[in-house]
Amino acid sequence: MGLFGLWWNGSAVGFLLLVPGILGWGKEGHYAVCKIAEGFLSEDALAAVKELLPESAGGELAAVCSWPDEIRFHYHWSSALHYVDTPDFLCNYNYSRDCHDSAGHKGRCVTAAIYNYTMQLLTYQDSISKSKYNLTEALLFLSHFIGDVHQPLHVGFTGDLGGNTIIVRWYRRKTNLHHVWDNMIIESAVKTMYSEDLGLMIEAIQRNITDAWFNDMSSLQICTNNRTTVCPNEYASESIRLACKFAYRNATPGSTLNDDYFLSRLPVVEKRLAQSGVRLAATLNHIFSSEPKIAEA
Numbered sequence: 001m002g003l004f005g006l007w008w009n010g011s012a013v014g015f016l017l018l019v020p021g022i023l024g025w026g027k028e029g030h031y032a033v034c035k036i037a038e039g040f041l042s043e044d045a046l047a048a049v050k051e052l053l054p055e056s057a058g059g060e061l062a063a064v065c066s067w068p069d070e071i072r073f074h075y076h077w078s079s080a081l082h083y084v085d086t087p088d089f090l091c092n093y094n095y096s097r098d099c100h101d102s103a104g105h106k107g108r109c110v111t112a113a114i115y116n117y118t119m120q121l122l123t124y125q126d127s128i129s130k131s132k133y134n135l136t137e138a139l140l141f142l143s144h145f146i147g148d149v150h151q152p153l154h155v156g157f158t159g160d161l162g163g164n165t166i167i168v169r170w171y172r173r174k175t176n177l178h179h180v181w182d183n184m185i186i187e188s189a190v191k192t193m194y195s196e197d198l199g200l201m202i203e204a205i206q207r208n209i210t211d212a213w214f215n216d217m218s219s220l221q222i223c224t225n226n227r228t229t230v231c232p233n234e235y236a237s238e239s240i241r242l243a244c245k246f247a248y249r250n251a252t253p254g255s256t257l258n259d260d261y262f263l264s265r266l267p268v269v270e271k272r273l274a275q276s277g278v279r280l281a282a283t284l285n286h287i288f289s290s291e292p293k294i295a296e297a
């Protein structure tokens, strides 16, 4: 079986594609983010991750990074934690204004969830058995949500539910703008540029991280203020800016998106996958570092 056979034939993939609504990067995107992160984990972090992973992961974080999408209907409370909506056309994000679910409950959004699960994982040092949290779930949620918050339309407008209600054509296929950013851009790239092998696309992104972006590591660092473990508010602000500049632009309801849109947006998607992978690794390295640290999230 090819390394990636797992999800190309998994029935869960077909199922997820049929479900309208907000899921975050599709299976491929989440796999890519976690695969990239795995390559940058420190020894301490790798050991902790291996200890926390469920057996079904086969020792690979990437294999289970879509788990929060799969249990979203079962764990209904977790639905709102995959995204944050911002006011229409403002193109900015503000935690106290925007982080709530559709019923207005404060702190029910992706950025709060990232703080929540980072804080939970920091109790790993106290020994797993004593932690009052399920750290396996915390690891999978954190890895998934750091991916989601980098998908520009996960920080989209409230009025169109992050592009979910904007019906467009992706080449000849009818879909919605949110789905284009979760899945279609990545799927089209894999199909047309990487011989249907997601692994090749991931390798190309990894090469870019080590070469092309080497001189611009600032865009890959976890936080502007690097003392902190994770800073989801910065990632969310970047996302809504990219949503306005690239995702929503020239993608009005009823439009057909083809080569012009695909080729100009693909580099944005690749960069966001790279950033989430590197940042997830840095966050996990910080959380699981054996050196004493200030436990601030």
Ligand SMILES: *[C@@H]1O[C@H](CO)[C@@H](O)[C@H](O)[C@H]1NC(C)=O
Residues within 6 Å of the ligand: 094, 095, 096, 097
């Ligand atoms: C964020 O929103 C809150 C509540 O609406 C407001 O009081 C605050 O000034 C805003 N912060 C910024 C930086 O705009």
Ligand SMILES: *[C@@H]1O[C@H](CO)[C@@H](O)[C@H](O)[C@H]1NC(C)=O
Residues within 6 Å of the ligand: 077, 081, 107, 108, 109, 112, 113, 114, 116, 117, 137
């Ligand atoms: C924090 O994690 C707990 C345990 O999974 C969950 O019940 C709660 O809803 C989470 N809250 C947020 C904002 O993520």
Ligand SMILES: *[C@@H]1O[C@H](CO)[C@@H](O)[C@H](O)[C@H]1NC(C)=O
Residues within 6 Å of the ligand: 054, 134, 135, 136, 137
């Ligand atoms: C933690 O969560 C996982 C996934 O939901 C579950 O399989 C496992 O039994 C839980 N562990 C404990 C100790 O509750």
Ligand SMILES: *[C@@H]1O[C@H](CO)[C@@H](O)[C@H](O)[C@H]1NC(C)=O
Residues within 6 Å of the ligand: 201, 204, 205, 208, 212, 266, 267, 270, 271
């Ligand atoms: C690599 O980086 C270049 C320059 O930023 C970009 O144009 C290209 O799309 C990137 N490719 C991948 C696979 O990330």
Ligand SMILES: *[C@@H]1O[C@H](CO)[C@@H](O)[C@H](O)[C@H]1NC(C)=O
Residues within 6 Å of the ligand: 221, 226
């Ligand atoms: C972190 O901050 C320190 C001091 O502000 C700086 O010297 C260092 O280069 C920063 N590291 C990174 C990776 O940005």
Ligand SMILES: [Zn+2]
Residues within 6 Å of the ligand: 022, 023, 024, 025, 068, 069, 082, 144, 148
């Ligand atoms: Zn998601």
